[in-house]
Amino acid sequence: DAEITQSPRHKITETGRQVTLACHQTWNHNNMFWYRQDLGHGLRLIHYSYGVQDTNKGEVSDGYSVSRSNTEDLPLTLESAASSQTSVYFCASSEKTGVNEKLFFGSGTQLSVL
Amino acid sequence: GESVGLHLPTLSVQEGDNSIINCAYSNSASDYFIWYKQESGKGPQFIIDIRSNMDKRQGQRVTVLLNKTVKHLSLQIAATQPGDSAVYFCAENMGSGAGSYQLTFGKGTKLSVIP
Numbered sequence A: 001d002a003e004i005t006q007s008p009r010h011k012i013t014e015t016g017r018q019v020t021l022a023c024h025q026t027w028n029h030n031n032m033f034w035y036r037q038d039l040g041h042g043l044r045l046i047h048y049s050y051g052v053q054d055t056n057k058g059e060v061s062d063g064y065s066v067s068r069s070n071t072e073d074l075p076l077t078l079e080s081a082a083s084s085q086t087s088v089y090f091c092a093s094s095e096k097t098g099v100n101e102k103l104f105f106g107s108g109t110q111l112s113v114l
Numbered sequence B: 001g002e003s004v005g006l007h008l009p010t011l012s013v014q015e016g017d018n019s020i021i022n023c024a025y026s027n028s029a030s031d032y033f034i035w036y037k038q039e040s041g042k043g044p045q046f047i048i049d050i051r052s053n054m055d056k057r058q059g060q061r062v063t064v065l066l067n068k069t070v071k072h073l074s075l076q077i078a079a080t081q082p083g084d085s086a087v088y089f090c091a092e093n094m095g096s097g098a099g100s101y102q103l104t105f106g107k108g109t110k111l112s113v114i115p
Helices: none
Strands: A006-007 A008-014 A019-025 A031-037 A044-051 A054-057 A063-066 A074-077 A087-094 A109-113 B012-014 B019-024 B032-038 B045-051 B057-058 B062-067 B074-075 B086-093 B110-113
Touching: A008 A019, A019 A031, A019 A087, A019 A109, A044 A063, A054 B032, A063 A087, B019 B086, B019 B110, B032 B062, B032 B074, B045 B062, B045 B074, B045 B086, B062 B110
Parallel strands: A008 A109, B012 B110
Antiparallel strands: A006 A019, A019 A074, A031 A044, A031 A087, A044 A054, A063 A074, A087 A109, B019 B074, B032 B045, B032 B086, B057 B062, B062 B074, B086 B110
């Protein structure tokens, strides 16, 4: 079955380190998204991509970057991890290119920055 | 019920009863709405969506109602089961065609099913 997978499921890192979270989907969706989820907030968009070589900043993009070299993967990089980036990160994808509907989410990565 | 932007409310329902989870949205120009279920430690799971040209849409044991006059969305779950215990949240999109805005997510309502 097609799916979207995230790795690792849990990550502990230190302030200032570079961290990369992986996201891989097998639906062949052009749209891919990264969100963070924190207590007291709804899901907040970090970055998104509508296709290979396309990346766009979301609501809370500072300190994060993404690259899209193929359809299946959208890795999220924290250039220099900060304690404020401790959160649960969700990757998502959707079918209709450029249309922001019916996102399918991965299981999430719990990131702790100490 | 919840509002896109409010503190997380909770709802306790007896097993077998119907559940109604509410969501107030803020943007009258929003034309697409979606409900997600999130169980503890898991990613959000799509339940049902609805466009603004509809008032009601039904799925398996779930119904979404849209009242554009008062900017209100509700999710009804029939014959609530223990497996329905989760956080439910809605999202809205203003102009969901190509080049559209991103989904705006609410914080959610926690549903607890009493056996």
